[in-house]
Amino acid sequence: MTPQNGSTVFPEVAVAMAVQGMAIRPAGEDINDRTSGHHHVLIDQPDGVSEGTVVPATDKSIHYGKGQTIAYVNVPEGEHTLTLQFADGAHRSYGPKLSSTVKVKVKPSTGERKVSFIAPQDGAKVKNPIKIQMGLEGMKIRPAGEDPLDKTTGHHHIIIDGGPIPVGTTVPADEKHIHYGKGQTEAEITLSPGKHTLTLQLADGLHASYGEKLSATISVEVE
Numbered sequence: 001m002t003p004q005n006g007s008t009v010f011p012e013v014a015v016a017m018a019v020q021g022m023a024i025r026p027a028g029e030d031i032n033d034r035t036s037g038h039h040h041v042l043i044d045q046p047d048g049v050s051e052g053t054v055v056p057a058t059d060k061s062i063h064y065g066k067g068q069t070i071a072y073v074n075v076p077e078g079e080h081t082l083t084l085q086f087a088d089g090a091h092r093s094y095g096p097k098l099s100s101t102v103k104v105k106v107k108p109s110t111g112e113r114k115v116s117f118i119a120p121q122d123g124a125k126v127k128n129p130i131k132i133q134m135g136l137e138g139m140k141i142r143p144a145g146e147d148p149l150d151k152t153t154g155h156h157h158i159i160i161d162g163g164p165i166p167v168g169t170t171v172p173a174d175e176k177h178i179h180y181g182k183g184q185t186e187a188e189i190t191l192s193p194g195k196h197t198l199t200l201q202l203a204d205g206l207h208a209s210y211g212e213k214l215s216a217t218i219s220v221e222v223e
């Protein structure tokens with residue numbers, strides 16, 4: 001799961017939920033299917049839920065019964081544990097063998113977190129080389145590689161003609177995914193003439209995406 005054990009995070013924690021050897025299936029579809037289930041996030045319950053017990057539904061025991069694999073979990077400031085617990089279609093826990101716990105340190109929020117293109121503007125007609133200015137609010141830029149467990153900083157990426165990268169997924173490095181791992185906020189790129197989309201995507205020190213919430217997409221037309 002993301003975040004990794006020992007991470008420093010902001011209160012609305014982006015969690016990427018994975019499972020091995022089981023399928024994800026929305027709750028209630030087949031309560032006797034023992035090969036599938038759905039995720040739950042437990043706050044400050046590092047032992048998980050014992051096998052066969054129905055996972056409670058509270059603000060510290062959250063069900064993802066639609067089969068979600070990405071969630072934003074509100075965790076108070078301070079040191080807490082987050083436990084991923086897998087359970088069947090009737091919410092009966094699969095027990096400790098299908099749970100995973102990480103410790104996180106939740107830092108005070110620094111306001112709404114947002115990435116945006118300062119330039120160019122959405123819909124702009126542009127000429128090569130295209131000058132790009134990358135904006136970030138509520139978080140600080142930090143060069144890649146300095147601290148992979150710091151989820152309160154990040155660096156920019158530009159994705160050409162592709163969308164945002166899901167939370168926790170590593171941003172590829174190729175000609176359509178450009179990393180600004182030194183912490184750059186300005187860049188020049190060259191594109192073929194015609195219409196393109198540009199997506200700005202923030203990611204952590206290990207290039208794991210912060211997801212759609214920390215992305216922005218614009219269209220440009222290149223002369």
Ligand SMILES: [Cu+2]
Nearest residue numbers: 144179181207
């Ligand atoms: Cu990167």
